[in-house]
Amino acid sequence: MHTNYTNKKQDRRVFEGSSSSGKDSLRIFMYGVDLVIPDVRYLEDKKQYIRGLVFTHGHDDHIGGIQYIYFKLGNVPMWGTTLTAAFANIKLTERKLKGRVTPVDFDRVLQIGPFTVSFNRVTHSVPDAAHLVITTPLGIIYHGSDFKFDFDPLDGKKSELEKINAAGKKGVLCLLTDCLGSERPGFTPSEQVVGTTLAKELALAPGKVLFTTQSSNISRIQLAIDLALKYGRKIAFFGRSIDQNVEAALKLGFMRFPREAIIRDQDLRRLPAVKQFLIVAGAQGQEGSALSRVANDDHKFVRVGEGDTVVFSADPIPGNEHSVNVVIEELYRRGARVSYSDIMEDLHVSGHGSQGDLMLLLSAVGPKYILPIGGTYKHMMQYRRLAADLGYNKRDVLIPEEGQVLEFRPGVPPRVVETIELENVMVDGLGVGDVGNVVLRDRQTIATEGIVVIVVPIAKSTGQVTAEPDIISRGFIYMKESGRLLDDARRVVSQSLRLKKGRILDWRFVRKQVGENLEMFLFKETGRRPLIVPVIVEV
Incomplete structure (x- = not known):
């Protein structure tokens, strides 16, 4: 996480407000999480002293969290170089925030x-x-x-x-x-070496070429466009992040190409494949990205097959290797030729x-x-x-260790004066910070061990169990072939319920007891610990 700050007594200056991808770079640990953003709680009660926020460049691990932390820092002034400010302001605009980064x-x-x-x-x-x-x-x-x-x-x-x-x-x-x-x-x-390799790919490609890289890598996208035009191809962009960044870069003069070189999505089918050069978002194998949808034959305008070439001009971020490999393999199955760093040098x-x-x-x-x-x-x-x-x-x-605050004073070496307790602040859908370690642990258990749901029907009027509990399993066992195990599990649940005679009032205790007893039984029988979810249904 790239959040640093300097301070002089009661004046503070913050540098960078970043994000990292929970579903990608932290996939192993952050099941279902979209982003991990800086923990700025330490600064929230000091925001009256914060004088500004400065960005160094336009990558998401440096600006991608600004739309989530800006209002927590007191709507402070923000600055960044011209393109950096433009990329950051796209994110603020998407969240309908009034603050803007001033270009310098x-x-x-x-x-x-x-x-x-x-x-x-x-x-x-x-x-x-x-x-x-x-x-x-x-x-x-x-x-x-x-x-x-x-x-x-x-x-x-x-x-x-x-x-x-x-x-x-x-x-x-x-x-x-x-x-x-x-x-x-x-x-x-130098970035120049990528151009030599890409030119060879274009020269050999008999069909359409799909090019994917980081959407913020504007210079490389410009290089790819220049080469595609040299080989007589038309350009099309696919992916929201690519569209937004290219449009911003064009307006500011960081990219240049003739507008007539761009072909609309719906017009591609009238253009010979050998004339097509498609710049596609999804270099990290992101689920739902344009490239992922192409690989799964689920894109409205783009299909790949024999004679087509897909060029990955980006290495997988650690943790994304599996996602990228899945996309590559699906592209191969469609008949495309795929070029990536493991088999070809200087693509990235x-x-x-x-x-x-x-x-x-x-x-x-x-x-x-x-x-x-x-x-x-x-x-x-x-x-x-x-x-x-x-x-x-x-x-x-x-x-220093994470969270340690270094203090500089005249004439003495820097020293740690405070340790701030920091947490991963996770963005999951529309929720910010409402997914914690307990939720992630449950998600990890479901992903690795499966889930078992016990449904216990009780009479609303008497509070007594009215029928045998039902057990539903997903990702744990194949229920059709595990009849004996399920029967024994029901007996464990029924026995746990019989321990409470008469009307049951404290169902929280009973749920806990049922869950613990069933967990011990299933571990003894299978060596696995699925997530146990007892559900009480009033009838």
Whole structure:
């Protein structure tokens, strides 16, 4: 989660409001959850002191939670670079929120309370990404969010190394730095290598070509469009996120292509397949995405078959591998040729810097302290090892535990002064934060062990059981072939009910007792622990 803040006594500045995908990247643990967003409870009773919210770039793990947390922070001013602001404002508009992110250019210096914030352009997998130089009364904090040093970027806009060096010469108290690529040697390749591979795919494709990547990867989508036009193909977009981001990028000049090159969905059937280039959302195998529907032959306008090619220009986010593989296999079954990173190099390059990129930033900034961000604990520890090669002491690379608050004071090393209790705040459908660990545990049990429902009919007038309990099983056993087990289970339930003679008043106790007794019996007989749900029905 990418929520950071700096504060000076009663002035606070928050950086990023993100989301991660519960149904995708956290699928193993977050059954049915759509998003996981930042836990901002710590800030809710301090919102009168919050001076602003700043975004570094337009990826969903940095802006995707803004529509859920904005009003909790007190409707504060927000800023971001031009494209970043546009992407964030799409999300605010969808939720019918009045707040808007103010776009800023890279020459702008913000004065917010006691802080000044300036923007350094960096290259990433989405255009208009920035690092923040935050001047505080105590010193400069350099916020080095996701980046790589692409010296031949698709849009021609290179990282502003001169400004990065200038910040370093002023003296940087602490560098917050992306560390996700700390395990990879060398430098991360340029986006240009993807173009060479995609051109080969287009040259060999006898039918329609479907191209899928992250919907925010505007530069790569532009590259794909340029190549498709070169090979005489028409363009069509499928997927709401693709449509919204491309439209925003076009209006702001981050993409350029002739409008007549676009063909409407309903006109595709009149165009020869060899002339079609379809840019389709769903690179992570998301359920219900345009690509998933195509793979399942459930799309209104698009069918794939022999001679068609599907190009995945994105690697699966950890946790999404199964979903992506299912889509790939379904596409194969339809007869399509599928190209993806496991079988073909240079269809995708990371937007995160490798060891060379990370050490170049560290050398340019030359901070007193370093705080690795944006990676897991192992990435942070590996970054500490890399920093040691440049002469940094282990104590100077700060790796606090989740929720720990670091305090910087003049003349003394940073120290942990507080630990905030944080939770995963989950978005499930229209509910925000109403799904907790108990609900997830039940969902996990249903997914792995199944569910058994016991229906007990009772007389409304007497409160006594009127008939033998009924047992319904889903995902636990095949009921038609488990008659003996079900009969024995009913006897366990009936015996539990007989322990309470006369009219039963405390049905909560009885439900608990029935559930515990049946759970022990089923585990003894099957070695499994399904979710037990006793239901009392008044008749």
